[in-house]
Structure formats: structure tokens, C-alpha cells
Amino acid sequence: MSSTSEPFGLPAETASGPRWSRETKVIALIAVAHFVSHVHIMLLPPLFGEVKEAFGVSYIQIGLALTAFNVASALLQTPAGFLVDRIGPRAMLTGGLLLGAAAIAAAALLPGYWFFVISYAFLGIANTVYHPADYTILSATVDHKRIGKAFSIHTFAGYLGSGVTPALVLACAAIWGWRGAFLFAAGLSFAIALLVIVTGSILPRVVHKPGQQPAKGPSSDGTKVGLSLLLSAPILRNLLFFFCLAMANGGIQTFTVVGMGAIHDTPFSVANVALSGFLLMSAFGVLLGGIIADRTPHHERVAAVGFACTSTMAILMAWVNMPAAVLIGVMSLGGLLNGMIQPSRDMMVRAVTPPGSFGKVFGFVSTGFNLGGMVAPLLYGWLMDRGEPRAIFMIVVGFILLALVTAITRAKPPGNTTWTR
Numbered sequence: 001m002s003s004t005s006e007p008f009g010l011p012a013e014t015a016s017g018p019r020w021s022r023e024t025k026v027i028a029l030i031a032v033a034h035f036v037s038h039v040h041i042m043l044l045p046p047l048f049g050e051v052k053e054a055f056g057v058s059y060i061q062i063g064l065a066l067t068a069f070n071v072a073s074a075l076l077q078t079p080a081g082f083l084v085d086r087i088g089p090r091a092m093l094t095g096g097l098l099l100g101a102a103a104i105a106a107a108a109l110l111p112g113y114w115f116f117v118i119s120y121a122f123l124g125i126a127n128t129v130y131h132p133a134d135y136t137i138l139s140a141t142v143d144h145k146r147i148g149k150a151f152s153i154h155t156f157a158g159y160l161g162s163g164v165t166p167a168l169v170l171a172c173a174a175i176w177g178w179r180g181a182f183l184f185a186a187g188l189s190f191a192i193a194l195l196v197i198v199t200g201s202i203l204p205r206v207v208h209k210p211g212q213q214p215a216k217g218p219s220s221d222g223t224k225v226g227l228s229l230l231l232s233a234p235i236l237r238n239l240l241f242f243f244c245l246a247m248a249n250g251g252i253q254t255f256t257v258v259g260m261g262a263i264h265d266t267p268f269s270v271a272n273v274a275l276s277g278f279l280l281m282s283a284f285g286v287l288l289g290g291i292i293a294d295r296t297p298h299h300e301r302v303a304a305v306g307f308a309c310t311s312t313m314a315i316l317m318a319w320v321n322m323p324a325a326v327l328i329g330v331m332s333l334g335g336l337l338n339g340m341i342q343p344s345r346d347m348m349v350r351a352v353t354p355p356g357s358f359g360k361v362f363g364f365v366s367t368g369f370n371l372g373g374m375v376a377p378l379l380y381g382w383l384m385d386r387g388e389p390r391a392i393f394m395i396v397v398g399f400i401l402l403a404l405v406t407a408i409t410r411a412k413p414p415g416n417t418t419w420t421r
Helices: 016-042 045-055 059-087 089-109 113-127 130-141 147-202 223-230 233-264 268-295 299-319 324-351 358-385 389-408
Strands: none
Touching (some): 059 089, 089 130, 130 358, 147 324, 233 389, 268 324, 324 358
């Protein structure tokens, strides 16, 4: 079997100490970069009101900036994955961090609403880099016995970034205003870009060894082979899987508070605490899932257990008026099991990805998140406007069950495509 590190020509280290030391440094560096990417994603929502007043526009118009972000990410994430495979994940990751810093600074400093929207579109372009580059680097440097934990730490860092950003940017805005908060986030991105540049020698570069060049089709540049891979049944199945996760999580994370209030008259304070429990325990569930993912090859079974419990949680939320303590407990448990799925999700994608293609594959399947991010708010917002909040949770259950089907019915990948040693 091919080693995960072979396509990148990493220095050979047989001693477990130096190898583990390099792996630890790589995981930490990639986790910090992923943390920053989620700071970018969550930067605007807590400041909606201040930004709206600054430009004298409506909430829909401010929301257009997020739409521009997601559209740019959805359209360009797959091409970014191809570039990761071609020019290397280190260069792409550095470029993404620098572009993100420039886009956020432009959003804060340039006058006028349309400059703000355009800046957010560029921030969406920067966002396309992280998943293909991060997963390529981790798969190339981390031993397969620890790759599940590496994926879980990467995902946990993203959850942590989403969790701390609202408090962080509100504190900055209280001191320097919303533009100061944006500039702080830009400075953070620029600082991490410098860190990647300075310590980047531990990261892999794309150096194909003899006999490891990607197969090329009639176009002589490998494009045909790349597209054929992305349009193959296993990869499309994973694209659908990611889309279903985005649709389900979009309903729970965005509409739990207003939905529970409309259905059961649940106080906003209680619903917010329950949602916080879901998000916090999801982060810890990711770490638990990483340990489990390293100890079993049956990742679809892990996903099945998590999905069964998460769908049960959504059904209870829609149909049972639970006391506050019970609701918080149910959502916290659901969050723990929802987070547990994430490393197994990544391992399922890894299992069907051939060497040298991690960038394009993870870039392509991660587009499912962007597609879900565009569709979910419109669908669920329309249902709320029509007075059908219970339907939101039923649709969430439907997408969870569809994700479950895509996981448990997947074919076992052939031995020559799994990246094991």
C-alpha cells in the first residue's frame, strides 16, 4: 500500500520521537489555520446591527454579503482543490490566509456598501483553500494510526473558532467599533499567515516521485482524469453526504431558538442555553469521534449511531414540550453524538480518495457545505414565514436519514485505493 507521505517527498524519520514531534507541530499549525477560517465565517453575524446602521441598508442587503461569500466558495472550492494538488497545499494555505486578511481589511476600510459585498466575495474565495489544503497536509504527514485523531483536532479547532468568535468580536467592537473588530480579525489572519511562512518547512510540498505522477488523459494535463474521479459514484455520494449534513445542521443551529419558541413557547433564554449545549458538546464529540475513528474501520457504523440519536433529538424537539433541564440534556447529548460523526465522515472520504487527489476531492465534496449553506436559510426561513416551524425539524430528520442511507450503503473501497500502511 502507498504511504500517505509518499506523494509529497517528506523526509524519512524512522524514530517515533522525531516523527511524532513533526506530526504534532503539523496538526497544531493546521488546527490554528482552521480556527482562523471559522473566525472569518462567524465574523459578520454578531455585528449585523452595527454594520447595517453603518451602511444604512436592510438586513437582507447585509445578508447578501454572506450569500456572496457562499456563492464564491461553492463555485471555486473545487478549482482550489485542483490547485492544491498541482502547486502544493503550503502555498495555497498561505495564500488563503493572506487573501482573507486583505478581504476583511478591505471590508472595514473601503467606503460604501458594494465594496463591503465584493470584499466578502473575496473572503469566500479565500475560504476555498482551507479544506483541500488542510486535509491534504494531514493525510500526507500523519500516520494512519493517528489520522482519525488528527482529523478530529482539525474539526474541533473549527468548532472552537465558531464558538469564541461572537464574544471576541463583540468585545473588540465595544472598544474599537465594528471596523476595529474586522481589522483585529484581519490582523489575526495575517499573523497566522506569517506563522505558516516562518514554520512552513514542516509542511509538505508536492513532489511527485517517479512512477507516482497522476495519470493523464487525452488532455495531457490530468483534467479529464480529475473530472472523472470527481464525477464517480463514491465521490458524488460523499458530496450528497456533506450537503445533507449542512442542511440538517443548518436547521438545528439557525432555527432552534425561533422554532422551539413558535412550537412550544420555549423561552429564548432556555432555547439558547440548549443550543449552546448542542454546540459545545458537538466540539467535545469531535474529539471523542477521533479516538473512535482510529479504532475501527467501520466508520459508517459510527455515523449510523450518531445519526439515529440526532434524528431522535430532532423529533423530540418538534413534538415534545420538554422541561428546560430535559431539553438542555437532550440537545447536549445530541450534540455530543453529532460531533462524534465528523471524524468518521472525513475518514469515509479519505477511504475512496487515491494518492495525489486529496485537494480536489475534499475541495469538491466540501462544496456540499456551501450548497447547503445557500439553500438551508432560504428553505427554513420560508417555512417560518408560513408558520410551519415543526416542518423545519421534520425536514432536518429527513436529511439526517438521507445522510444515514448514503453512509451505510456505501461500497467498501478497494484495497488499492485506501491510504493505509
